[in-house]
Amino acid sequence: MNWQEAKQLLAEGRMVTMEKDPWNGEYFVFKQVPSIIGKEIVPRMQSLPQSVKDEFQRRFDDPSAQISEIYYCDQYALVGVSNRIDGWLPSQDDLEAEDWEEYRP
Numbered sequence: 001m002n003w004q005e006a007k008q009l010l011a012e013g014r015m016v017t018m019e020k021d022p023w024n025g026e027y028f029v030f031k032q033v034p035s036i037i038g039k040e041i042v043p044r045m046q047s048l049p050q051s052v053k054d055e056f057q058r059r060f061d062d063p064s065a066q067i068s069e070i071y072y073c074d075q076y077a078l079v080g081v082s083n084r085i086d087g088w089l090p091s092q093d094d095l096e097a098e099d100w101e102e103y104r105p
Contacts, residue, residue: 006100015103026081028103035072
C-alpha cells in the first residue's frame with residue numbers, strides 16, 4: 001500500500017511497517033493517542049526533564065494563565081525491536097514507498 005493508505009490505518013489506531021531494510025517488518029509506526037494530562041500528574045512523569053516540569057508548574061501557578069493541564073497531540077512514533085519508542089516523521093522515500101503494510105506480529 002502507499003503512504004496515504006498507511007496513514008489511514010494509523011488514523012484508525014493501527015500499526016504499519018515496511019518490508020524493506022532497515023524495517024524488515026520488525027519496526028512499526030503508530031500514531032500517539034491525543035491525551036490531556038492534569039497538573040497533578042506532571043510532577044510524576046518520567047518522560048519529562050525536571051526543567052520542563054518546572055516550567056509547566058510555573059505556568060500552572062500563574063493565575064492569569066488559567067492552565068491546569070498539558071496536551072499530547074497527534075504524533076507518529078517508531079518502535080524498534082527493543083521496544084524503544086522514538087518520534088518519527090516520514091522521509092521523502094517513505095512518502096513515495098509502495099510497500100507499506102499493516103503490522104501484524
